[in-house]
Amino acid sequence: MGNKKINKxxxxxxxxxxxxxxxxxxxxxxxxxSNYSYWRSTWQVFIKNRVAFFCLILMIVLVxxxxxxxxxxxxxxxxxxxxxxKTNMQLRNHPxxxxxxxxxxxxxQDLWSRIWSGTRTSLLIGLAVAIWEAVVGIAVxxxxxxxxxxxxxxxxxxxVLDNIPVTIVLIxxxxxxxxxxxxxxxxxxxxxxxxxxxxxxxxxxxxxxxEYNLASKCLGTPTSRIITKNLLPYLVSVIMLRMxxxxxxxxxxxxxxxxxxxxxxxxxxxxxxLINEGRALMMVPSLRYQLIFPAxxxxxxxxxxxxxxxxxxxxxxxxxxx
Amino acid sequence: MEDSKxxxxxxxxxxxxxxxxxxLTAIREASLDLYEGESLAxxxxxxxxxxxxxxxxMGLLDANGWVDSGSIMFEGQDLAKYKTENDWIKxxxxxIAMVFQDPMTxxxxxxxxxxxxxxxxxxxxxxxKEEAKxxxxxxxxxxxxxxxxRRYKQYPHEFSGGMRQRVVIAIAVACKPRILICDEPTTALxxxxxxxxxxxxKRLKDKYNLTTIYITHDLGVVANVADRIAVMYAGxxxxxxxxxxxxxxxxxxxxxxxxxxxxxxxxxxxxxxxxKGTPPNLFYDIKGDAFAPRNPKALKIDFVEKPxxxxxxxxxxxxxxxxxxxxxxxxxxxxxxxxxxQWGLNKDE
Amino acid sequence: xxxxxxxxxxxxxxxxxxxxxxxxxxxRLMPEEGYFGQAYEKLDEAQREAILAGMGLRDxxxxxxxxxxxxxxxxxxxxSNIYRPKVPISEILKAKIPYSLYFGLTAVGISLIFGVSxxxxxxxxxxxxWDKLGTxxxxxxxxxxxxxxxxxxxxxxxxxxKIPMLFKPDDPASWILPAISMSLGGTASYxxxxxxxxxxxxxKDYVRLxxxxxxxxxxxxxxxxFRNAFVPMAQYLPSTILYTIAGSIYIxxxxxxxxxxxxxxxxxxxxxxxxxxALVLIYSSIGIIGLFLGDILMALFDPxxxxxxxxxxx
Numbered sequence: 001m002g003n004k005k006i007n008k009x010x011x012x013x014x015x016x017x018x019x020x021x022x023x024x025x026x027x028x029x030x031x032x033x034s035n036y037s038y039w040r041s042t043w044q045v046f047i048k049n050r051v052a053f054f055c056l057i058l059m060i061v062l063v064x065x066x067x068x069x070x071x072x073x074x075x076x077x078x079x080x081x082x083x084x085x086k087t088n089m090q091l092r093n094h095p096x097x098x099x100x101x102x103x104x105x106x107x108x109q110d111l112w113s114r115i116w117s118g119t120r121t122s123l124l125i126g127l128a129v130a131i132w133e134a135v136v137g138i139a140v141x142x143x144x145x146x147x148x149x150x151x152x153x154x155x156x157x158x159x160v161l162d163n164i165p166v167t168i169v170l171i172x173x174x175x176x177x178x179x180x181x182x183x184x185x186x187x188x189x190x191x192x193x194x195x196x197x198x199x200x201x202x203x204x205x206x207x208x209x210x211e212y213n214l215a216s217k218c219l220g221t222p223t224s225r226i227i228t229k230n231l232l233p234y235l236v237s238v239i240m241l242r243m244x245x246x247x248x249x250x251x252x253x254x255x256x257x258x259x260x261x262x263x264x265x266x267x268x269x270x271x272x273x274l275i276n277e278g279r280a281l282m283m284v285p286s287l288r289y290q291l292i293f294p295a296x297x298x299x300x301x302x303x304x305x306x307x308x309x310x311x312x313x314x315x316x317x318x319x320x321x322x
Numbered sequence: 323m324e325d326s327k328x329x330x331x332x333x334x335x336x337x338x339x340x341x342x343x344x345x346l347t348a349i350r351e352a353s354l355d356l357y358e359g360e361s362l363a364x365x366x367x368x369x370x371x372x373x374x375x376x377x378x379x380m381g382l383l384d385a386n387g388w389v390d391s392g393s394i395m396f397e398g399q400d401l402a403k404y405k406t407e408n409d410w411i412k413x414x415x416x417x418i419a420m421v422f423q424d425p426m427t428x429x430x431x432x433x434x435x436x437x438x439x440x441x442x443x444x445x446x447x448x449x450x451k452e453e454a455k456x457x458x459x460x461x462x463x464x465x466x467x468x469x470x471x472r473r474y475k476q477y478p479h480e481f482s483g484g485m486r487q488r489v490v491i492a493i494a495v496a497c498k499p500r501i502l503i504c505d506e507p508t509t510a511l512x513x514x515x516x517x518x519x520x521x522x523x524k525r526l527k528d529k530y531n532l533t534t535i536y537i538t539h540d541l542g543v544v545a546n547v548a549d550r551i552a553v554m555y556a557g558x559x560x561x562x563x564x565x566x567x568x569x570x571x572x573x574x575x576x577x578x579x580x581x582x583x584x585x586x587x588x589x590x591x592x593x594x595x596x597x598k599g600t601p602p603n604l605f606y607d608i609k610g611d612a613f614a615p616r617n618p619k620a621l622k623i624d625f626v627e628k629p630x631x632x633x634x635x636x637x638x639x640x641x642x643x644x645x646x647x648x649x650x651x652x653x654x655x656x657x658x659x660x661x662x663x664q665w666g667l668n669k670d671e
Numbered sequence: 672x673x674x675x676x677x678x679x680x681x682x683x684x685x686x687x688x689x690x691x692x693x694x695x696x697x698x699r700l701m702p703e704e705g706y707f708g709q710a711y712e713k714l715d716e717a718q719r720e721a722i723l724a725g726m727g728l729r730d731x732x733x734x735x736x737x738x739x740x741x742x743x744x745x746x747x748x749x750x751s752n753i754y755r756p757k758v759p760i761s762e763i764l765k766a767k768i769p770y771s772l773y774f775g776l777t778a779v780g781i782s783l784i785f786g787v788s789x790x791x792x793x794x795x796x797x798x799x800x801w802d803k804l805g806t807x808x809x810x811x812x813x814x815x816x817x818x819x820x821x822x823x824x825x826x827x828x829x830x831x832x833k834i835p836m837l838f839k840p841d842d843p844a845s846w847i848l849p850a851i852s853m854s855l856g857g858t859a860s861y862x863x864x865x866x867x868x869x870x871x872x873x874x875k876d877y878v879r880l881x882x883x884x885x886x887x888x889x890x891x892x893x894x895x896x897f898r899n900a901f902v903p904m905a906q907y908l909p910s911t912i913l914y915t916i917a918g919s920i921y922i923x924x925x926x927x928x929x930x931x932x933x934x935x936x937x938x939x940x941x942x943x944x945x946x947x948x949a950l951v952l953i954y955s956s957i958g959i960i961g962l963f964l965g966d967i968l969m970a971l972f973d974p975x976x977x978x979x980x981x982x983x984x985x
Contacts (some may be wrong), residue, residue: 017626023619159686259921298816303814419884424884
């Protein structure tokens with residue numbers, strides 16, 4: 001062992017290689033350099049998930065479409081009842097054709113426009129609830145997690161509230177306040193913020209005591225920077241996840257309440273209403289389209305948001321970053 | 323020690339990992355001869371590859387890692403070629419055992435420690451139930467756990483950190499392996515407990531004639547327990563020799579830097595010595611000596627060609643071009659001389 | 672262990688008390704037509720007041736509360752005014768509970784068995800075919816509102832399997848679809864959590880040690896991983912029960928099963944306040960009992976749990 005390699009090596013080596021090389025301090029650092037950016041990596045991991053990316057595109061297209069749909073040419077009003085010129089009677093249960101792309105419902109309204117109008121309504125409800133959840137949930141969660149004095153009392157309150165089945169509360173509230181769009185939003189908001197608050201609180205408790213935050217403080221990092229660089233990225237991903245999941249949840253509850261009879265009045269089309277109306281007719285095979293179309297649109301929306309939410313949460317986890 | 327036989331011989335081992343689509347070379351042609359009955363310490367920074375290196379001896383690499391080339395000769399078999407569970411079952415626990423760093427998480431929190439030790443005993447000693455239980459109690463007593471019959475029924479969370487580590491050691495030693503690998507066994511423990519655990523390991527080594535490998539970044543531990551010391555950097559063993567040789571006569575610039583960074587060399591009021599820069603990115607191929615970019619005394623050839631081992635003494639060798647006869651004479655930094663004096667003073671035992 | 676159970680029991684009772692009181696108070700806000708039904712129109716102000724006062728609804732709140740608890744403790748849940756006028760609610764419920772109970776327990780049982788099994792299979796075949804299929808199933812169940820897929824199941828599967836659409840007590844075939852439908856949500860839930868917990872455990876240090884000991888993979892899976900992963904599952908028992916309750920509300924009306932869920936839909940539509948109140952109370956209690964059971968089960972399996980610390984995150 002030992003110097004046996006020296007002869008072989010000597011062949012390609014000249015004497016001057018044994019001189020000192022220039023020492024470049026920046027070279028020493030370069031090996032460890034990386035141009036890592038948290039949000040860029042999150043986005044990259046997200047789009048690598050092709051299913052989630054597809055859902056994102058789908059949702060962007062769908063939402064844009066629901067917004068511009070009323071302004072497109074040849075669109076009909078969702079509540080207008082169409083009369084058959086020949087018989088002068090309501091155009092009931094007309095199957096899909098060139099004029100009524102999704103057909104008409106049992107009182108002669110155009111299903112195509114009703115579905116998009118319903119989608120708008122349902123998305124609006126979902127969005128309103130999601131935003132409320134975010135605002136109140138974060139506020140309560142932050143206080144709950146940060147202010148140690150509040151931890152016990154709020155935890156006790158949470159335990160009590162958590163035990164009440166959400167569906168029961170929803171039923172109660174809509175029953176008492178009588179169904180309407182506002183009632184529905186209020187009821188879902190009252191039950192929805194709890195989960196978000198819990199998530200935010202758990203995260204804050206974990207992060208608050210993490211050593212890297214203490215270390216940052218020791219280094220003299222201003223609190224605002226600790227919040228934006230250390231805490232916020234953690235929170236944002238969870239918040240976006242919850243918000244993304246809030247939309248299918250809201251739609252689900254809306255369908256549930258409509259089913260029980262506590263949903264929106266029939267004059268406001270919503271996905272829940274449409275499904276219910278379709279359900280009434282499902283025994284008749286030829287009329288099933290009235291159930292299938294809204295169901296498909298609804299499923300697309302809920303599945304997409306669910307998948308996107310989860311994919312984003314996975315992507316935001318630094319352990320999955322390249 | 324030169325007369326002892328070699329029980330494990332690693333030659334030019336290359337270990338790679340697939341990480342998020344890219345390939346990382348964790349071990350770059352490392353070689354090592356392990357002598358029977360010795361106590362070897364492997365030191366190096368985090369990320370130098372110490373743990374990965376020893377995991378290959380037991381097939382404990384993560385699922386995304388593999389041995390790319392090289393050989394690990396043990397009892398006439400090349401462990402680098404082992405692929406299936408059936409192959410490794412013959413080695414793990416029976417011939418080669420490992421003690422992990424964190425005793426808190428190494429034990430199953432939902433099983434009594436008695437059962438966990440018994441699992442190992444039943445597996446390797448072929449004893450059943452009652453006899454196994456007796457053996458377990460004996461082992462527990464051996465590693466210094468008092469009232470073993472009572473402790474047998476207790477759960478890990480009822481033990482202190484030091485006790486838990488004793489249990490883990492008990493599991494490892496239960497089957498009288500030939501080689502015991504201790505991966506930073508005391509890093510997670512209090513300083514006072516550290517000494518106890520190290521003494522326990524020494525005692526067990528003598529009693530069962532084990533060959534031990536200590537992985538550590540704590541040079542204090544090394545001085546306490548090791549016969550030989552191997553210095554790892556960027557996946558390669560760049561210097562290896564008897565403890566006194568490496569401490570008193572280090573040859574590789576990295577070893578100099580490592581020893582210079584010891585806090586006891588610090589002078590009050592002056593900044594501590596630290597090595598500039600960071601270890602190299604192992605996703606890229608490294609040309610020449612891996613430590614060159616951080617070495618102020620690097621030679622041009624260090625960036626061109628990887629140095630082979632140069633012999634300093636029959637038991638001491640280092641991979642540095644500075645030992646080549648054509649290289650200029652470079653003195654180790656002043657701190658080494660200071661260290662020698664410090665240790666020289668304390669070497670009265 | 673005993674001490675823990677007793678303490679939890681006391682906590683549950685307190686929570687129950689609080690919830691019942693809250694529900695009771697909320698109920699006072701119910702529209703008053705709900706006490707009269709058809710008669711509402713026919714009576715004038717004075718008569719309505721008289722009847723309400725007779726029901727005790729005009730007494731000061733704390734008196735109402737006390738009376739309420741008194742009657743509760745003696746088993747009196749009140750009288751229905753609209754659904755079955757003058758009939759004590761407990762009577763009505765007696766006939767309905769067996770159906771709900773049967774379907775509910777069956778659904779929870781099916782969810783447990785299939786869900787846990789699916790979760791294990793998914794963890795073992797991580798990222799391979801079973802994992803992908805299972806994930807697809809879970810996504811579907813979680814995203815699409817239950818109402819929708821329940822409908823489609825009723826619609827299409829009854830055709831395919833020639834099962835009657837509506838429930839008949841004496842026709843065993845008609846018991847199948849409702850029970851299975853009710854268990855879908857719980858199955859997805861258990862599968863998801865089981866898979867997650869097993870994958871988590873597989874990454875833990877003690878699994879590495881077990882492997883270093885020389886244990887075979889199979890033995891590690893069975894003796895260590897599965898058992899450890901199953902422990903936090905116990906806490907999902909209550910949410911499964913809650914889920915099943917919610918599901919039962921749909922399923923019972925879809926299939927015309929004469930259970931409590933269907934009753935709830937009915938009385939809501941008919942605005943029979945007292946019955947609504949009674950049902951809400953019962954469902955809340957079930958939820959709390961479920962949570963209590965879940966905690967006790969967890970404590971049974973996990974020796975680390977005591978009064979002050981809870982193993983595993985909720």
